[in-house]
Amino acid sequence: MKSKPHRCWAEIDLAAFERNLHRIQSALPDKVRYVAVVKADAYGHGMPQMVRRLMQSGVDCFAVANVHEAADIRHLGAGWPILVLSPVLPGEESYLLDYELAATVSTPEEVQRLNQIASAAGQSIRVHLKVDTGMGRLGVWHEQASEIIRALQASEALQLCGIYTHFSSADTDPEFTHLQRSRFLEVLRLLPDMEISENPDFLIHADNSAAIESFRGDTPFNAVRVGLLQLGVSPYPDSALGRAKVEPVFSFHTRVGIVKELPAGTDISYGRTHTLTQAKRIAVLTAGYGDGIPLELSNKGEVLLQGKRCPILGRVTMDQTIVDISALDKVTPGDEVILIGRSGEEEISANEFSRRAGTIPWECLCSITKRVTRIYTNGREI
Template sequence: MKQPLRCWAEIDLAAFERNLKCIQNALPDHMRYVAVVKADAYGHGMPQMVRRLMQSGVDYFAVANITEAAEIRHMGSGWPILLLSPLLPGEESQVLAHDLIATVSTAGECERLNELGKQHDQKVRIHLKIDTGMGRLGVWHEQAEDFLKSIADYSHLKLEGLYTHFSSADSDPEFTQLQRQRFIRIVESIDYSKLLIHADNSAGIDSLSKDSPFNAVRIGLLQFGIAPYPKSALGAASVEPVFSFHARIGLVKELPAHTDISYARSYTLERDSRIAILTAGYGDGIPFELSNKGSVLIHGQHCPILGRVTMDQTIIDVTDCPEAAIGDTATLIGKNGGKEITTVEFSDLVGTISWETLCSITKRVTRLYTGSREI
């Protein structure tokens, strides 16, 4: 007898493939698709997602670190792979070993990579990141023009791209426009005709015309069916959710009014109640912040979460859902019985963002892939 799953995420591969086609159709012909698949493809599973991205014909991949890049490189040799994070000393040799593109922000990084190129008598491919107001990686925009001139002094570096990152594309269009103007000014100070020029997926707001220097966009969350910036040109693409998150009811019991629930007795029943215990908790990715708020869907009905979420179990009220029974599916994110809890709604309730929600579903949660033939 097959062992039932206690907690699982379903990844709709057919929806993912439709999203890719939709995004590609929305991009101008000159625009390159850089697929961001860091953090295990935002919790969806890198191998399964990358195989379909390769089949769909994306141009580039972008990841956070060497380990992620190596996993992609083992799957295929034809795609450029950009490392978005800085390299630690000692990691440089892996850039050539896996044919990767490094991000640089400082002279020290250029020196280390140039020395690597000298040792192996080949050029190391790089993208220069420019800090236009994010305050994270990148050479500060006021020093960027001088820095670009200095790169020519490194005989074993090959500059292949320039990029920046917008800090507030979803909330501050004026500052985003200022960042864009700073970046474009720097780009237009050089011959950029052979470089990849990219900001982020919100570059779709204003900068996808052939008259601008942008010729690539980095697509992350959108390919998984969540529009990070709904008002942008790409955010308006008709994408659909790929990810859903479920658990089982492991126990149903009756408790009298005035019973305290879970650790610290943070909730007290106001009536005689029927409660259910879900076989998942914060050890699976149900946030502790959902304690005493939020709900799950059972038979298409919202059932409130009671008391503190615990490591392996979550208590819910099924008094008004009499058909709820042991073994039933409780949906935390996704559709159930004609109702839906979206990733955005789930994240808003927790006080976080969709990126963190997807990355926080732990490895203990089985990923089930549905809706497409295996590749």
């Protein structure tokens, strides 16, 4: 049977991904562990495909949002440590035992519950303690950390194998990040020396690629969490790790559905949010917010067609988007359109795409829907 042409698709360059991994690994200080964050289907890139390459490239640990994502990784390979970053809900504890996962704990209740489950099963559960140093999300508040540390020490079936925090403003507020780092270091002083010195696999991580400055000087940090950077998106280009010269892995494509002429005075799309002041030639694209083009790009986004930028006219709709092609010589139905990626000398990066939408690349990439076919190119580099 003849294959159907793609109306909207994403291309993931596996060779570029592997080059990024090698560059990041080379940029890390000696003995610093690489924790690959692959939650939310590897930020929309496809977890199985990305995880297999990460395994081949020798990362040290995986981090995911929940036990279901962790189980998917464990089905791909045994042996790699997997950290669950979000709380483990009551009823999910068996996943930790069945798939040999490490849980994040933030409260004495979690410590007590996990310890009871593990003791009843005659097994142990590995845990990382999360410390809230000022983000106000997960983690024990740094000033109350001693209570949960005592609870962990008293537990018989929990193995503390890591401790971490999360910097809320590493890219925008270095002064507050310094305060968070100082608070975290104070909590580390509460741990018995044996937790760190006698366990070479004990991970101390406070950083993503925005805040790798922790590794300067004589500090105990020995791991870094890497997410979008390994996928070629560098939200923090001025950070130490952000200067690793990564290249784009992901591109986002659609096609021209129809081409038509519209007279001056025509109101474009729902809500009549754009009125033509002169006659225009427009193309209707075969993708909309149902595919992952943000509604916020209405009347202000651009796409690439034949190496030229074409503005979006009117409101982005669920399945279609209108663009102005008046400046192009000839456009025909089926022509390829670039939403994220390069066409000729022009490029729309994931950073630009998200910035124009008034959001962040994490959200934009995760919001590209399952209706968009993922195509993996270039295979494994030798």
